[in-house]
Amino acid sequence: MKPATIGIIGCGVISDAYLKGAARSPFVNVKAVSDLRAAAAEEKSRLYGCLALTLDELLSDPDIEIVVNLTIPAAHAEIDRKILAAGKHVYSEKPFVVDITEAQPLLDQAARQDLRIGCAPDTFLGAGHQACRRAIDQGTIGRVIGGSVTIATRGMEHWHPDPRFFYKLGGGPHFDIGPYYITQLVNLLGPVTSVSAITTRAFETRTITSEALAGTEFPVEVPTTINGTLLFASGANVALTMSWDVYATRKAGIEIYGTEGSLFNPDPNFFGGVPEVSVRGGAWEPLPIDDLPFGVPNRTNRAGKEVADYRMVGLVDMAIGIRDRGPHRASGALAAHVQEVLTALERSSEQRAHIEIVSTVERPAVVGSGAGEEVLLTAGPV
Numbered sequence: 001m002k003p004a005t006i007g008i009i010g011c012g013v014i015s016d017a018y019l020k021g022a023a024r025s026p027f028v029n030v031k032a033v034s035d036l037r038a039a040a041a042e043e044k045s046r047l048y049g050c051l052a053l054t055l056d057e058l059l060s061d062p063d064i065e066i067v068v069n070l071t072i073p074a075a076h077a078e079i080d081r082k083i084l085a086a087g088k089h090v091y092s093e094k095p096f097v098v099d100i101t102e103a104q105p106l107l108d109q110a111a112r113q114d115l116r117i118g119c120a121p122d123t124f125l126g127a128g129h130q131a132c133r134r135a136i137d138q139g140t141i142g143r144v145i146g147g148s149v150t151i152a153t154r155g156m157e158h159w160h161p162d163p164r165f166f167y168k169l170g171g172g173p174h175f176d177i178g179p180y181y182i183t184q185l186v187n188l189l190g191p192v193t194s195v196s197a198i199t200t201r202a203f204e205t206r207t208i209t210s211e212a213l214a215g216t217e218f219p220v221e222v223p224t225t226i227n228g229t230l231l232f233a234s235g236a237n238v239a240l241t242m243s244w245d246v247y248a249t250r251k252a253g254i255e256i257y258g259t260e261g262s263l264f265n266p267d268p269n270f271f272g273g274v275p276e277v278s279v280r281g282g283a284w285e286p287l288p289i290d291d292l293p294f295g296v297p298n299r300t301n302r303a304g305k306e307v308a309d310y311r312m313v314g315l316v317d318m319a320i321g322i323r324d325r326g327p328h329r330a331s332g333a334l335a336a337h338v339q340e341v342l343t344a345l346e347r348s349s350e351q352r353a354h355i356e357i358v359s360t361v362e363r364p365a366v367v368g369s370g371a372g373e374e375v376l377l378t379a380g381p382v
């Protein structure tokens, strides 16, 4: 297949993951990068051997087919609109939008122009998460009745060079980390129909402790502890805790409960991890993941743990979909549904009411056994 030519807007922390991921795939070729901070774009251009362009230059480059939006959340929708207006496909980092009313118009604009929208996360394509999907689809734990999700950390100000955007509109643990978890739940269980939650914030201000801005105090503008429940169209009822106010927890990840057993789903922030099942109260047993792609650890994370990180695979899947006119998995419709759910958590708390979810979406296609790493990253024509 002819590789898709890509431009990247936003040259901050996460851009390295995309630039390295692109270098692994014969299906995508990064031609140019751009950033409000020209020096940031120039640095990535030198490091990865691509052009550093202004936004207008990048958007008017006739070779560029897909533009990856790695700007801060508050800029996502505006940049996406500009990318579509320039006649190019969009692949955005999460959260898809900050204001949920911007999601459907973006999807409509893309559909009118026969353009694609893709959106992170793509971690649900990883071996650990696809193995969970396979177990559920095979009925290993019977009919799913519920589940539990816990994300609990002390926030972002100890590691990110400028963590302030995480605490402004579009931030908070639900918008920042929530998409990984809700996307995997939708991958496992299908669409959500109703949401309820109470949200709070433990601190009105926080202080940066990471290097460049250490000592800077800044205001917290979003909820930082969210406890909620999700009702799925399937009837499953899932409890949710997402917090950046917590120093330590012994609960983590996703558990799914079925009529025949329970499933532990590893951290959907990464592609790998070993899922486990317990059938009818029996011992926890690991699920096989070796036949599935994107599970082999390939980097060490900030905590010194070996993790599987294949970010960019969702984009490569979209590039292949554009060429063969097939569907892509990390789609705008999936991201819009997930974002509606996350937004509804805040609305539910504000209104002290259950919120019905208007959008619906089909579960993305599975990544088959043995078909992925080679097909999506290194193989010949599809």
Ligand SMILES: NC(=O)c1ccc[n+]([C@@H]2O[C@H](COP(=O)([O-])OP(=O)(O)OC[C@H]3O[C@@H](n4cnc5c(N)ncnc54)[C@H](O)[C@@H]3O)[C@@H](O)[C@H]2O)c1
Residues within 6 Å of the ligand: 009, 010, 011, 012, 013, 014, 015, 034, 035, 036, 037, 040, 055, 070, 071, 072, 073, 075, 079, 093, 094, 095, 162, 176
């Ligand atoms: N940092 C991570 O580990 C991580 C992981 C997954 C996803 N993300 C997501 O990726 C996105 C970027 O995160 P980051 O950590 O790289 O942020 P960052 O602050 O390090 O980088 C964002 C970059 O976007 C640029 N930018 C902002 N507005 C712009 C505009 N209008 N036009 C052009 N450039 C603009 C900024 O100058 C900056 O260089 C966020 O949506 C975040 O949620 C980050």
